[in-house]
Each structure stands twice: as structure tokens, then as C-alpha cells.
Amino acid sequence: MKRRTFLKKSLCMTGIAASTAFFPVPGLCTSRAPSAKLNIAHIGVGGMVGQMHLDAVAQENQIALCDIDSNILGRACVKIPRAKRYKDWRYMLDQLGNKIDGVVITAPDHVHYSSACSAMSRSIHCYCEKPLAHDVFQIRQMQKYAQENHVITQMGTQVHATDHAHRAIEIVRSGVLGELKSVEVWCATVWGGHPATKRPVPIPDSIDWELWLGPAPVRDYQPCYLAPCPDAYKMLRKDIKLPDGFPASGSWRCWWDFGNGGIGDMGCHLLDIPFSALNLKYPTTIESSAPRKADSDYTPRDLTCRFEFPLPGRSKPLPVNWYDGTARPAVLKEYDLDKSYGVLFVGSEGAYYWNYSERFFLPRKQFADFTPPPKSIPDSPGHHAEWLAAIRSGKPTSCHFDYSGKVSEAILLAQVSYRCGKKLQYDASTGSCPNVPESARYLKQSCRKGWGPV
Numbered sequence: 001m002k003r004r005t006f007l008k009k010s011l012c013m014t015g016i017a018a019s020t021a022f023f024p025v026p027g028l029c030t031s032r033a034p035s036a037k038l039n040i041a042h043i044g045v046g047g048m049v050g051q052m053h054l055d056a057v058a059q060e061n062q063i064a065l066c067d068i069d070s071n072i073l074g075r076a077c078v079k080i081p082r083a084k085r086y087k088d089w090r091y092m093l094d095q096l097g098n099k100i101d102g103v104v105i106t107a108p109d110h111v112h113y114s115s116a117c118s119a120m121s122r123s124i125h126c127y128c129e130k131p132l133a134h135d136v137f138q139i140r141q142m143q144k145y146a147q148e149n150h151v152i153t154q155m156g157t158q159v160h161a162t163d164h165a166h167r168a169i170e171i172v173r174s175g176v177l178g179e180l181k182s183v184e185v186w187c188a189t190v191w192g193g194h195p196a197t198k199r200p201v202p203i204p205d206s207i208d209w210e211l212w213l214g215p216a217p218v219r220d221y222q223p224c225y226l227a228p229c230p231d232a233y234k235m236l237r238k239d240i241k242l243p244d245g246f247p248a249s250g251s252w253r254c255w256w257d258f259g260n261g262g263i264g265d266m267g268c269h270l271l272d273i274p275f276s277a278l279n280l281k282y283p284t285t286i287e288s289s290a291p292r293k294a295d296s297d298y299t300p301r302d303l304t305c306r307f308e309f310p311l312p313g314r315s316k317p318l319p320v321n322w323y324d325g326t327a328r329p330a331v332l333k334e335y336d337l338d339k340s341y342g343v344l345f346v347g348s349e350g351a352y353y354w355n356y357s358e359r360f361f362l363p364r365k366q367f368a369d370f371t372p373p374p375k376s377i378p379d380s381p382g383h384h385a386e387w388l389a390a391i392r393s394g395k396p397t398s399c400h401f402d403y404s405g406k407v408s409e410a411i412l413l414a415q416v417s418y419r420c421g422k423k424l425q426y427d428a429s430t431g432s433c434p435n436v437p438e439s440a441r442y443l444k445q446s447c448r449k450g451w452g453p454v
Contacts, residue, residue, distance in 0.1 A: 005059045036097060038392075039066035040100070040102050041062075041065075041100045041124075042054065042065050042067070042106070043078050043089045043105045043106070043111070045067045046067060046249060050072070056382070057388065058332060065202075066089045066092050068209075068212045089115050093118055098122075100119075101391060103127070108212075109134050112131075112142075114447060116128050116454055117142060120162065120454045125180060127153070127384065131264055131268050135442065138260070139404050139405045144406065146400070151449060154384075154386065155156050159270050161382055161383040161398065165276075166377040168359045171359075171372060177352055179347075182321060183278075183346070184321050185274070185331035186325050187266040187341040189235075190324075191250075192261045193302075201220075201221060203221045215447040218448070229254075239341060239342075239355065239357075240355070247341070255298050261415065262301070263324055263414050266341070267322065267414070271320070271344075275406065284425065285308045286308075286410075286424040288305040289418065291419060294419045303323070304321070304323050305321070305412075307324035322411075344362075371450050387454045
């Protein structure tokens with residue numbers, strides 16, 4: 001009997017609660033001991049971030065590593081010499097699919113959908129970096145594959161698992177801010193506005209450009225697509241400590257075929273806080289703008305977006321506003337707040353600020369005697385560890401695709417509004433914007449032949 005068949009047969013179903021319907025098999029039990037190691041494969045192992053993912057699951061059997069760059073793959077295999085090497089994730093899944101328990105996907109955004117769905121169709125549990133996919137249709141499909149194949153999923157918004165985030169979420173939920181007026185979210189990342197040169201450039205011997213393109217339309221290789229972008233996080237460095245050389249790569253985010261600009265990079269990380277604190281679902285309207293009109297090839301700098309979210313008990317929707325690059329919320333001046341990124345909950349009784357290392361009320365003196373609410377969010381063993389534990393227990397993770405798909409959907413809709421140059425009225429039941437018919441081309445994009453889910 002094949003390993004995959006054995007594992008599926010060894011799982012037994014317990015009661016299914018309606019509140020966890022997005023995990024069709026929430027009570028899994030297996031004949032293996034909880035201490036038994038899982039077989040993990042990786043799609044994308046490049047750079048510092050790739051190493052972080054390798055280290056985070058180092059306690060398991062890392063049986064396969066896949067990357068289109070043989071130099072990067074070789075360096076990763078030095079630390080994991082027993083892992084099989086692949087440059088094409090399709091071959092990896094075909095050859096080892098029955099032996100793989102879980103896959104970690106850290107390749108660029110345009111690869112997420114095809115690789116994740118191909119893994120989940122083989123009943124392989126899936127950890128996928130943010131944003132979940134490259135368009136709304138792909139997100140909905142990934143959620144469908146996860147549900148139909150009873151797999152445990154987690155999106156890579158690592159801060160979601162921290163006590164620092166948990167305590168902030170509890171404070172917002174406590175109601176101490178009174179009636180919320182708005183949520184302001186900003187990040188000084190600068191992706192976008194980098195047109196590629198037109199001159200032909202030789203493809204490095206270590207890179208398989210055809211495989212890197214994967215589902216994306218064919219275009220000639222240019223080093224700018226894979227190059228580091230030292231200015232991307234330059235403005236953030238005054239408020240956050242980043243390693244020298246960070247990020248190792250990521251300029252592909254500047255092009256629509258591969259990424260979604262600044263909000264595609266950091267939107268899921270920061271919007272995760274209000275989504276979790278307020279139990280947000282889908283925005284009803286989305287309106288974006290930037291100083292430069294939409295380009296057909298590359299993403300904008302200095303994007304602003306206003307989302308409106310319905311909330312129970314409110315007669316009007318809640319505005320949630322995004323700003324990236326040099327754009328900033330006007331309300332920061334009112335509170336004399338000079339931060340390069342963060343989330344600010346603005347209420348009738350005051351405001352509350354959060355970023356990766358700080359959290360505090362504004363005005364500070366007004367809340368000097370505030371007593372935090374009792375701890376209500378359980379501790380997480382860590383974002384990857386939570387996913388691994390859930391594979392063994394069958395309990396849902398905190399950033400499963402049903403939840404994280406909604407966060408990803410919002411950030412992708414921001415760019416759809418920008419590209420169309422119009423305010424979207426969003427029908428979440430159909431994943432469409434009836435008032436802007438031309439949005440359909442961005443809500444569902446095509447995959448190159450041979451690169452859909454297999």
C-alpha cells in the first residue's frame with residue numbers, strides 16, 4: 001500500500017462542528033505516534049526567507065527541495081543532503097506525491113495557485129506564503145481544493161502567531177476604543193514603477209527561465225525580475241530592524257504578471273490584524289488610486305485604497321484604509337505619530353497603534369490606568385509548528401485558507417480597482433464587480449498551457 005493511501009486510511013473522522021465546516025475533517029486520528037516525523041517538501045528555497053522556512057520545519061523529514069536556480073538549490077542541499085533535488089515542482093509531485101505529507105510553497109505569487117492545488121489534489125497538506133494567490137478566482141479554487149481534499153492549510157503570515165499580535169487583538173475586541181471610526185494601515189515599502197529594459201540579456205546558466213515563468217505569459221528574461229531591490233524597505237528601517245541585504249530578491253513584485261506591488265507584499269501581514277480583531281469578511285466597496293495612472297506591465301508606487309466592510313450592529317460600513325510607499329493617513333498628524341508602518345484603530349474614545357514591535361494607546365495619558373482584558377487567544381507554538389501540529393491532530397490552524405483567503409482577496413481587489421481606475425462594488429457571493437465589467441479580466445486570469453493544477 002502506498003504511503004499516501006495508508007495515511008488516508010489511517011485517519012478516522014470524529015464529530016464535525018458547524019463552526020469548523022471549512023475543515024471537513026476536524027477530528028483526525030492516526031495510527032502513527034504524535035512524535036513520528038512528517039515528510040515535507042519545499043517549492044522555492046531561495047534567499048534568507050527560504051532558509052527561514054527550511055529551519056522552521058527542520059525537526060521533520062525534509063525529503064525534497066525544488067528551485068529553478070541550481071545555485072540556490074545546491075546551497076540548500078548542503079544543509080539537507082538527503083533531500084532529493086528538483087527544479088520542476090510538477091515532476092517532484094509526480095514522483096514523490098505519495099510520500100509527501102506536507103509542502104511549503106515560498107515561490108513567487110504567480111506560482112502559488114497551480115503548485116498548491118496540484119499538491120492538495122494529492123491530499124498533501126499545504127503551507128503557502130502570502131498572498132495566497134494571484135487573483136480572486138485562484139483563491140476561491142485553492143479554498144475549494146483544500147476543502148474537497150481534507151487537507152490542513154496555513155498561509156505564511158507569521159506575526160499572526162505571536163503574543164504581541166494576540167494581545168493587541170484582545171484589546172481592540174474589548175471595546176475600550178468606543179465606536180470605531182476607521183482603521184488606518186500603512187507601510188513604506190516601495191515596489192513598482194520599474195520598467196524592464198528592452199535589450200536582450202543572456203539567461204544565467206543556473207536559472208531555468210521557462211520554469212520560473214511557469215503559469216505566467218512568456219516574456220524574455222531580464223535580471224531585474226529576480227534581482228534584489230535594496231530600496232524596497234529603505235524607509236522601514238527606522239522602525240524595524242532588518243538584516244543587511246534584505247530582501248534577497250523580490251523585484252518580481254513590480255510586475256503584474258508575477259506580483260501585486262507593495263500591498264501584495266505587506267498587505268496580508270498588516271491587514272491580518274484588523275481582519276482578526278474585527279472578524280472582517282469581504283469588503284462591499286473598494287476604491288484605489290496612485291499618483292501615476294495604471295500601467296499594463298508594472299505595479300504602482302504610493303497606492304492608497306479605501307475598503308468598506310459591513311459589521312454587525314453598525315448602520316454604516318467601517319472604512320479600512322491602506323497606504324504604501326510615501327502615502328500616509330492624514331490622521332497621523334493629529335496624534336503626532338511618525339511611524340513608517342503600522343495599524344491604527346481610530347475610535348470615538350481614542351486610538352490604538354500596533355506594529356511588529358510596539359503597541360500603545362493614543363493619547364497615551366488618557367489610557368495610563370488601563371487594565372488589559374483577560375487573555376482569550378490561546379498561545380501558538382509558532383506559525384509553522386501550528387501547521388505541523390494540525391496535520392497530526394486534524395485541528396484547524398489559525399490562518400487556514402478559508403480565513404487567509406479573505407485577507408488575500410481584499411488586497412488583490414485593491415489592485416483591481418487601481419487597474420480599472422474605478423470604485424468597485426463587490427459581490428462576494430460571486431467574486432465579481434457588476435458595476436465594473438472590465439474588472440473580470442483581473443479577477444480571473446489565465447494560466448499558460450501546461451501550467452494549471454495537475
